[in-house]
Amino acid sequence: MNIKLITVGKLKEHYLKDGIAEYSKRIARFAKVELIEVPDEKTPEHASQAQNQQIMAKEGERIADKIGSRDYVIVLAIEGKQLPSETFSKKMLDITLSGYSTITFIIGGSLGLDERIKQRADMAISFGLLTLPHQLMRLVLIEQIYRAFMIQQGSPYHK
Numbered sequence: 001m002n003i004k005l006i007t008v009g010k011l012k013e014h015y016l017k018d019g020i021a022e023y024s025k026r027i028a029r030f031a032k033v034e035l036i037e038v039p040d041e042k043t044p045e046h047a048s049q050a051q052n053q054q055i056m057a058k059e060g061e062r063i064a065d066k067i068g069s070r071d072y073v074i075v076l077a078i079e080g081k082q083l084p085s086e087t088f089s090k091k092m093l094d095i096t097l098s099g100y101s102t103i104t105f106i107i108g109g110s111l112g113l114d115e116r117i118k119q120r121a122d123m124a125i126s127f128g129l130l131t132l133p134h135q136l137m138r139l140v141l142i143e144q145i146y147r148a149f150m151i152q153q154g155s156p157y158h159k
Helices: 014-027 049-064 085-097 115-120 134-153
Strands: 002-008 032-038 072-082 102-107 123-126
Touching: 002 049, 002 134, 014 032, 014 134, 032 049, 049 115, 072 115, 085 102, 085 134, 102 134
Parallel strands: 002 032, 002 102, 072 102, 072 123
Antiparallel strands: none
16 A cells, blocks of 8 residues: 655744654555645735636646646545544555555645645545644645554554
């Protein structure tokens, strides 16, 4: 199994990098983890809706270039489905049993994701209605992926 995490922008905060590295190391016993950062576009302070759409389209093209044709794609989007950790774990297992060897998770930039990337997705999930920095979501997501594997193993980590 391969887990690919495609994100927009470069992560600068060391505490987030350290946490992501720790969970990536833990996941490595279950799956190969690939972390891909695509460059973000500079957003003018008072950008128009059209400018924002152009920015998301450019970021979307960069994301699309990193998605494999046979990847199962899960995007993080506020309008996505909210799942308990147990259901998320079962979904990951079901995806694998359905013949997919790569699950690709995508976190957009500060403006969100281009509509074409959302349409390419096999699933959209949300971690709630709270607005969180997209950099922090990387750590939250990778911890939940690790938790999913631990649930599958029957580990007490989840309790």
